[in-house]
Amino acid sequence: MTDAELPAGVERREIDGETRLATRGPPVYGEPTADGWRAWDPGRSKLGGMFELGFETGLSGGETVLYLGAASGTTVSHVADFAGPTYAVEFAPRPARDLVEAADPRDRLFPLLKDARTPERYAHVVESDVDAIVQDVATRGQAAVAVRNARFLADDGRLLLAIKARSEDVTAAPETVFEGALDRLREAYEILETGRLDRFHEDHLGVVATPR
């Protein structure tokens, strides 16, 4: 957990007397700010949690990113702050309303009201060979979504995925759910790292993978 692992544009800054992950950009959801830096709360963001827990994300800053399950734009706004062109896919209209407002002042963040399960519906907008796919969708079949979207990822790109056990099966043990999801992922990806995000997100597994 050293700063060396964080991409350029993500720093640990002193905000409200605490050292916190932060990126530079216009505020989005009332997060604390200091000197133009916005605190990135790992308790509200799976990717923030992965950075905080020291995952090797392979991100160094300036990447082209496809973000699946952008919701209100909490996490993707931070991603757009340090990454390059960022495509944000969200299917539900209500959160997408907020996502559009987060995207408006960020000239390299492109909001799309699309279903991550049907990539054909946005393959005419999202470019090929993106450097990273970040996925945080809370529907059943999360691994299948990642497999279907592998077509967008460059050969040396990274998939950064948070699997929510309860979205797959509320009654099964999380470990069983994660096993099944990882098996499905291996159809298209090589798994580089996994780790529970429980310190910040209960029953979530963080996964870093690269196309096979």
Add this chain to the structure above:
Amino acid sequence: MSDTDDDAAEGWFASGSPAGTEAAGGDGALRARIAAGEADEPRDWPGLAVDSGFAESRDDYYDRLHEASVTATREAVRERERADDKQLVHAVRAMDDCERTANELAERAAEWAGSLFDGAEPGIEGARAVAERDPDGELERRAVSLAARVVDLAAERDALAETIERTAPAVAPNLAEMAGPELAARLIALAGGLETLAKKPSGTVQVLGAEDALFAHLSGRAPSPKHGIIYTHEYVRNTRPEDRGSAARALAGKLTLAARVDHYSGERRETLHEELRERMATIRARAESGNAGAADDTEGDA
């Protein structure tokens, strides 16, 4: 737009005017294509857009994409949020919130009023009586004013209920007739929309609103729930307990068909309502013949 089978033809910008023609952002065709277009595979769209002359540079391309995607998505969100079944969902949820809040505040108002006035009654009606009083002094003024808010909230709840009565038949004619406007609106709200309701199997519709019981059942802690929110329907509630499962199953089956007809065709279908009436008559006849679950009729969802 060029009709060549050129690589850029599949991209969202295929119909766009070339760079520098000042049409960016105001170009409805581009926005429509972002919303409705498709492609089998992604490509190097920024590079192709520059090659085809749509953009002067990758930066210029991204600028145009930003403007077009923000505008297109804003429009798509607005359209989806205005769809009538979504409005119905807002109305029914707002009605529930008003009712719950009114009841909660009524308790507080009654407690307060009881300490100031003789004979203060609990509930909304109690608040109505307090609200009509002539207050004396600051504390009484506040207590009476609070009771007045309760009355207003209760009135808002009733107004919302009337709106639902009027809107639900327009949004889902068959469902509203079969379930009543309020239950129809609740089913749509629980499913998240008329389309999602139409796509649910009838077994799911049967237990909508009984998620806690259903998950308890799935984890092996409880028997399966027989009915969810459809319990409020006269056909279920007023059927004797032994036959309620059958009644709930029959009603859910027809409600699901009603939702499908409403979503996909929108026309009223009388046969659906007749079939349900017949089926319910058969189920209720069991009570009169005195033997529950007898083989005097065929079980089934239809």
